[in-house]
Amino acid sequence: MTGTVAIEQSILTKNDELAAALRARFRASRTFVVNLLSSPGSGKTTLLEETLRRLAPDYRVAALVGDQATENDAVRLKRSGAPVRQITTGEECRLDADMIGKALEGWDAGPLDALFIENVGNLICPAEYDLGEDFRAVLFSVTEGEDKPLKYPLAFNTAHVALVTKIDIADAVGFDRETARASIDAVHPGADILEVSARSGAGFDAWIDVLRGLIEGKRAA
Amino acid sequence: MGIVDCVAEQAARHGLERVSAVHLRLGAGAGVVRDSLRFSWEIACAGSVAAGSRLDIEDVPLAVYCERCDQERTLERFILRCPVCQSPTPRILRGRETQVVALEVPDP
Numbered sequence: 516m517t518g519t520v521a522i523e524q525s526i527l528t529k530n531d532e533l534a535a536a537l538r539a540r541f542r543a544s545r546t547f548v549v550n551l552l553s554s555p556g557s558g559k560t561t562l563l564e565e566t567l568r569r570l571a572p573d574y575r576v577a578a579l580v581g582d583q584a585t586e587n588d589a590v591r592l593k594r595s596g597a598p599v600r601q602i603t604t605g606e607e608c609r610l611d612a613d614m615i616g617k618a619l620e621g622w623d624a625g626p627l628d629a630l631f632i633e634n635v636g637n638l639i640c641p642a643e644y645d646l647g648e649d650f651r652a653v654l655f656s657v658t659e660g661e662d663k664p665l666k667y668p669l670a671f672n673t674a675h676v677a678l679v680t681k682i683d684i685a686d687a688v689g690f691d692r693e694t695a696r697a698s699i700d701a702v703h704p705g706a707d708i709l710e711v712s713a714r715s716g717a718g719f720d721a722w723i724d725v726l727r728g729l730i731e732g733k734r735a736a
Numbered sequence: 737m738g739i740v741d742c743v744a745e746q747a748a749r750h751g752l753e754r755v756s757a758v759h760l761r762l763g764a765g766a767g768v769v770r771d772s773l774r775f776s777w778e779i780a781c782a783g784s785v786a787a788g789s790r791l792d793i794e795d796v797p798l799a800v801y802c803e804r805c806d807q808e809r810t811l812e813r814f815i816l817r818c819p820v821c822q823s824p825t826p827r828i829l830r831g832r833e834t835q836v837v838a839l840e841v842p843d844p
Contacts, residue, residue: 519841523835526742639767
């Protein structure tokens with residue numbers, strides 16, 4: 516065969532199909548699933564550790580955590596008492612639906628009300644990959660530069676909420692709140708924005724309340 | 737890399753043993769950096785059915801719908817504001833795709 520063969524195939528088709536299957540599975544088990552995205556160092560693990568700790572008394576929660584290498588984050592998160600499984604992605608810079616499906620196999624986390632997936636620290640590739648989640652949260656810390664959403668628009672565009680983290684040190688680092696909010700709004704008009712600090716607890720109640728509402732909603736669905 | 741996997745899968749499906757060029761449709765709002773893709777293409781394709789292939793990129797601009805103007809607008813940057821009336825334009829119509837549109841097969 517010679518010449519040109521027309522294809523018209525999205526490179527994400529396969530992932531999207533696997534993600535749809537995961538979503539159906541999480542619907543059946545009434546598990547609310549959150550995908551956490553950010554750059555390295557924005558505080559995903561710290562936020563997640565505190566989130567698990569606060570939700571664990573009332574809900575059955577667990578976490579999957581993606582990194583290119585090491586089990587360090589899983590070790591940290593296990594201190595919350597919740598079941599945690601590390602996914603090491605090797606050369607891949609993001610999690611995909613296939614990795615989530617494989618991680619769930621043979622993992623006896625029991626029935627879950629909420630599953631948190633901490634993606635690989637990267638704002639480019641993870642934005643493209645649906646993991647079957649209900650809710651996507653993007654984090655960016657006050658030290659990262661207020662224009663970060665303009666540099667990585669897709670991650671902020673596809674997120675249901677943007678969490679501005681380390682808000683306790685905002686003044687010390689001269690964080691410009693209005694510019695940061697305008698940057699998020701430019702790539703995601705009307706985006707929900709929460710300012711939080713896992714260390715001081717500032718804004719954390721609001722974040723936990725959002726999650727409680729969503730977990731209850733999925734339970735009732 | 738997802739693109740090379742997609743090419744390999746489609747080549748197998750169409751019974752192609754070699755691919756000499758890959759035609760890609762790439763949205764301006766897709767999370768793909770063109771220079772990085774071109775830079776890594778040769779290495780990413782090495783050992784695959786597309787080894788040594790040419791990469792042909794068809795750029796798709798980011799297009800949104802402006803409710804206030806009732807018009808489709810093309811954006812220069814990923815800032816979701818109507819370039820004419822400046823109102824927010826959350827609805828993206830095109831420009832997020834990464835599609836393999838065609839594969840060229842070498843002459844025997």
